[in-house]
Amino acid sequence: MTYSFQTTKVLLVEDNAPMLELLKGILQSFGIGTIITALDGEEGFVKFCQHNPDLVITDWMMTPCDGIALSHKIRNEKKSPNQYVPIILMTGFSEKKRVFNARDAGITEFLVKPFNTRDLYRRLHQIIERPRQFVRCEEFFGPDRRRKTAKNLDGLMRRKEDSKDTDETKDKTTTETGNNDAPLTDIDFL
Amino acid sequence: MDIKHYNQAPKRDATFITPPNLIKGKVGSGGLSEQILRRAQKLLETHTADFAPLADIYLSRMMESIEKAENPDEDDSLEDLITAILLPCVQLKANGAMFHYQLITRIADRFVQFMEVVERLDKETIEIAKAYHSTIKIVVAGKIKGDGGKQGDALVDELNGACMRYFDKHRDTIDFGKNI
Numbered sequence: 001m002t003y004s005f006q007t008t009k010v011l012l013v014e015d016n017a018p019m020l021e022l023l024k025g026i027l028q029s030f031g032i033g034t035i036i037t038a039l040d041g042e043e044g045f046v047k048f049c050q051h052n053p054d055l056v057i058t059d060w061m062m063t064p065c066d067g068i069a070l071s072h073k074i075r076n077e078k079k080s081p082n083q084y085v086p087i088i089l090m091t092g093f094s095e096k097k098r099v100f101n102a103r104d105a106g107i108t109e110f111l112v113k114p115f116n117t118r119d120l121y122r123r124l125h126q127i128i129e130r131p132r133q134f135v136r137c138e139e140f141f142g143p144d145r146r147r148k149t150a151k152n153l154d155g156l157m158r159r160k161e162d163s164k165d166t167d168e169t170k171d172k173t174t175t176e177t178g179n180n181d182a183p184l185t186d187i188d189f190l
Numbered sequence: 191m192d193i194k195h196y197n198q199a200p201k202r203d204a205t206f207i208t209p210p211n212l213i214k215g216k217v218g219s220g221g222l223s224e225q226i227l228r229r230a231q232k233l234l235e236t237h238t239a240d241f242a243p244l245a246d247i248y249l250s251r252m253m254e255s256i257e258k259a260e261n262p263d264e265d266d267s268l269e270d271l272i273t274a275i276l277l278p279c280v281q282l283k284a285n286g287a288m289f290h291y292q293l294i295t296r297i298a299d300r301f302v303q304f305m306e307v308v309e310r311l312d313k314e315t316i317e318i319a320k321a322y323h324s325t326i327k328i329v330v331a332g333k334i335k336g337d338g339g340k341q342g343d344a345l346v347d348e349l350n351g352a353c354m355r356y357f358d359k360h361r362d363t364i365d366f367g368k369n370i
Binding site for chain 2: 127
């Protein structure tokens, strides 16, 4: 039994046309049934309101309306059809202060470019299997900015399979684009 | 005695909401198969979209910003001038490897690291920015895809060396612990 994305609707917002096509191809190969595209945050929000997608994947740097502004609109505007929709923000930035800025705009997951398909899949998997709670307070509305990571047990590994699993997990976290230092699995890993 | 908030009214009320996991309801469970992931990765590794036109746009924006930094207006702030140079370079870093130009990503990443910590835009900073710009331009013009091998390493080392010498020279005046 595997995921079936056939009935899933994804809104993809990216101003770089070749990149948009590439991402669309990747999502299609994941089996995503409906992919709606937009070239900036403004068009993205219009299409978001029209189609009410299950997931939004957006680039950060776009003009006139960037991914942060789009995220803010989705989370806070009255006409937003789903304020809780998961949002993956793609960017070349990996500096802490900039990532915090994005996190505070209510994005769910952060994906550092360049990435490989496994990096993208890992974010999807997190959204599906470990959804964030939402927090509403005076100055913030969005996914809980903390995600507790289950610590490994302190005790000894007693079975051979345990160490094998650990090695495999380690292998899978190495990116295939040769960009081992850039991707950040979670915004709260920073 | 355990008195909640010392009997004071809560000052910063936060409500936690658990939204329905709609996407999980649609996709089911089990993840994606290795076969699907490999097929998607192959698509990423073999696509033939041309990066050069896009790279030229980012390089032009980068050079315009460098030139602007050489002759700034009175009301241009240092942070704005640095950001204007930084942004197109972040795009080069982000997109290079997605279009098989891993060397561009590597070079641009080094430059981004440099620009994130510089505190002035003097002649030497501009010289370094121009060196990075020219190097990326050569990589694009020469269609040097992949990591560039040993020559790529040498280029990156050379540019890194210039940055190290810059910071060595300004060691006394740069506050390395400061976030600008």
